[in-house]
Amino acid sequence: MKTGNNSDLNLRNHKVAHNSAKRRPSIRLGEDDVADHIDRFRDYIRIQRNLSPGTITEYTRDLRLFEEATHHLCLLHEIRPSHIENFLKLLREKRGLAPGSVNRKLAVLKSFYRWMLRQGLIDHCPTEALFAAKVPERLPIYLTREEVTRLLAFTRALCNTARGKSLHTMTSLLYYTGMRASELVGLNLTDIQRDGDKQMVRIRGKGDKERVVPLHQKAYDDVQRYLAIRPDSDSAALFVSPGGNRFHRQQINQRLRTVANDLGLGKRLTPHKLRHSFASHLIQADYDISLVAELLGHASLNTTRIYAHLRMADLQRAVATLH
Numbered sequence: 001m002k003t004g005n006n007s008d009l010n011l012r013n014h015k016v017a018h019n020s021a022k023r024r025p026s027i028r029l030g031e032d033d034v035a036d037h038i039d040r041f042r043d044y045i046r047i048q049r050n051l052s053p054g055t056i057t058e059y060t061r062d063l064r065l066f067e068e069a070t071h072h073l074c075l076l077h078e079i080r081p082s083h084i085e086n087f088l089k090l091l092r093e094k095r096g097l098a099p100g101s102v103n104r105k106l107a108v109l110k111s112f113y114r115w116m117l118r119q120g121l122i123d124h125c126p127t128e129a130l131f132a133a134k135v136p137e138r139l140p141i142y143l144t145r146e147e148v149t150r151l152l153a154f155t156r157a158l159c160n161t162a163r164g165k166s167l168h169t170m171t172s173l174l175y176y177t178g179m180r181a182s183e184l185v186g187l188n189l190t191d192i193q194r195d196g197d198k199q200m201v202r203i204r205g206k207g208d209k210e211r212v213v214p215l216h217q218k219a220y221d222d223v224q225r226y227l228a229i230r231p232d233s234d235s236a237a238l239f240v241s242p243g244g245n246r247f248h249r250q251q252i253n254q255r256l257r258t259v260a261n262d263l264g265l266g267k268r269l270t271p272h273k274l275r276h277s278f279a280s281h282l283i284q285a286d287y288d289i290s291l292v293a294e295l296l297g298h299a300s301l302n303t304t305r306i307y308a309h310l311r312m313a314d315l316q317r318a319v320a321t322l323h
Helices: 031-047 053-070 081-093 099-118 145-156 162-177 181-185 217-227 249-263 271-284 289-296 301-320
Strands: 192-195 198-204 210-214
Touching: 031 053, 031 099, 053 081, 053 099, 053 181, 053 249, 081 099, 145 162, 145 249, 145 271, 162 181, 162 198, 162 217, 162 249, 162 271, 181 249, 181 271, 192 217, 210 289, 249 271, 271 289, 271 301, 289 301
Parallel strands: none
Antiparallel strands: 192 198, 198 210
């Protein structure tokens, strides 16, 4: 696999000392074999771990990025912790990735190298000596109810086209369910369900854990209107491109960025910001935090506690009105 000379992830200027006489690789892999093993790992996470298509795409992209950045230094099975540290450093400094994003890429590398070790392709796991960076806890940034109303009114006005209708339906589902972008693109047609007067959506979350979330009537109606114009496709995916393929998470992010600019929202709009808005509005409406955690698919209440400050802010405003 070749990379351009101007790649911002080029590690050519980083000198890494190797002592080939002392090295004892289990198998000698060629460059073509590297890409082949990434493909095999992709099959593993698709078939055995049953990860969502969006997650598989992210894993594959991260691994190819790492391989392109390091293949001219040594072969994949010869990678040392120092190579990985340099790669992560360049992601932070050259790409400007946040600590959380860098940690996710490290997690992908850890998963890949552990798989390589189990397959007998390597005799050591270079990622075991590396630990995720501490991520500063930040209060969630969310849209106000008025901003959500403006946003949905704006996207609804675009429903005179098939592209606009799919965009509005995606936006509606993201806000009214609080699902992640990866969960949205992973939705299948059969995940939208109705039982009498109850509508619900089945969501496959992190770790392939499923949860069923009640579907707001507005979101359900938006889905039904979208299905009437959904492109013909053999895909099981709920949302498909004009070519009949499942959407990728990056496509959703790009669409929302465009909407925020066209609307003049004044805030960066992402699927996760709509997720924050969903949770924040429920907390402000005095719903129990454990209920919100269940809707969000959080494995631990500690993850949901970042929204607890919102209720305190409401209480402080109430106290401030006293004479």
